[in-house]
Amino acid sequence: MRIGLDIMGGDFAPVNTIKGAILALDELTPKDVLVLLGDENVIRQELRAAGVCEDLFFIVDEPECIRMEEKPLKALQEKPRAGITAGFRMLAAGEIDAFASAGNSGAMLAGAVRSVQCIPGVVRPCSATTLPQEEGGDCLILDIGTMPDAKPDVLFQFGILGSIYAQYILKKDKPRVCLLNVGTEDGKGNLQCQAAFHLMKNNRFFHFVGNMEPRDLFKNKADVFVTDGFVGNIVIKEIETFYRLIQKRNLSDAFMDRMNYELYGGSPLLGVNAPVILGHGISSALAIKNMIMQTKKMHESRISERLREIFYEYADKKE
């Protein structure tokens, strides 16, 4: 497969992105091609500095760069030769099979929706990440920032997206999907959660196990936690805050270490027609490498095809 990587994306690009690409070489097969999008001179220079043969990669010269603070749509329009713009152009044209960037996540979202587009039936895409469980394994939480104003029907769809991801990528059999809430009783929470609960209860697209609280996040009580992009983002940023607090104070152990975002690569953008991964702005080389491997997993699992099928069925049943 051909994996596109935006070399200029992320706070520590291009150093960490190139290092991550080099790390990924060890795990990719000879059939995989890593397509590096960015300023060709910079890329070649970094590869030479690292003593790595430039021919191991497919380099596409895209000298522009969308910065973190730029307005997504405007930037995509005005910078046709930025890594993100070019990446989605190639993805839509089938020249790459998956695309990943730790750059401007708004531009990644807008680029994906404009180029490969949402899967028919999906109202809003979302992004997800995994959280370690105390007794081993991971659960999934979504949305973690893409849709801060998700309505109840959109939360319901996040349940479908999360369930399929947990099944295909996390290899969970019949994933348990819950709604992240402030109490476990039926009818708890704000109006948005109350309405979403009602839609999720007794649905036939995923196995709904009710409301769960933050204390259940690490307890293997559910495989998928559904929430809106505002709450989900607050939740993962609080985990990061704690992770840093305890690291700084030398209070960690093997389980707490698993809260390190680097281990998880990036956040898949779910609900669009091709594998797209959003990296963390502060991605390390390890995070970039894991992000690359995640795109491969998503492509090989054919999750996009499965999502198209289930949303076809969903749209059909709904009407």
Next chain:
Amino acid sequence: MRIGLDIMGGDFAPVNTIKGAILALDELTPKDVLVLLGDENVIRQELRAAGVCEDLFFIVDEPECIRMEEKPLKALQEKPRAGITAGFRMLAAGEIDAFASAGNSGAMLAGAVRSVQCIPGVVRPCSATTLPQEEGGDCLILDIGTMPDAKPDVLFQFGILGSIYAQYILKKDKPRVCLLNVGTEDGKGNLQCQAAFHLMKNNRFFHFVGNMEPRDLFKNKADVFVTDGFVGNIVIKEIETFYRLIQKRNLSDAFMDRMNYELYGGSPLLGVNAPVILGHGISSALAIKNMIMQTKKMHESRISERLREIFYEYADKKE
């Protein structure tokens, strides 16, 4: 002053509530009267078992009890002789100066709003708690569960309530009030935060310092974090989750220990006409004692009077 305490409120009542009341005796002055509301026989029995003179308290026999899972309004109506119902009746009649309970928080909210009522001009009351800061001291976060569907104008009022509480109770000079958000830039967040930001910017009722992220919660970047009751509840439940995770794993230190909810007593219900404190359901004796001391602080600081003044001015300026 006369402080009312619901003896039957909390998961470990009446044992912990009685123990907490006994602990408080050491810190109260001879002028303070602790009014214990609950089943008189049970109270006297517990006090005798603890070897404490029953005459040190004013005991009001209220044998009924509103359980955690009961519907607040229905319970208040059907159980006139429950501690919570009676407590608010006494508070409204001026027979006690403050009231605290670790029982059904919905009944506490409904009871407060029905009896002593909201301060004129306050659209919705809210509850608050303090969070430890790495470099010492505390900040305030509100709402932490009372109003899960707070609209932007209500969030704005939470800013006023929090600012006055920080000034009068936490003794902060010109408290820095921020909006808890997913990014620090202007215009970040969901529609609710965007609109609240607009209202808070350049206001003259409190010192607004903009958006803050979860990573700023322990960094002394603001004295008051404003959010809605859904997000605030998720945030503090996540802190509790982490606190328990690290305690269980013996990973704590002096700072992390300060995340122990017991130290903070209870959550003041802000925006009503008298000091009302909601205790945590799992309150220990220490938490109960601290909750009692908190009601005293609120009463003595005359915070309710100050809030009535500022909301009078607010209603006046708005029109």
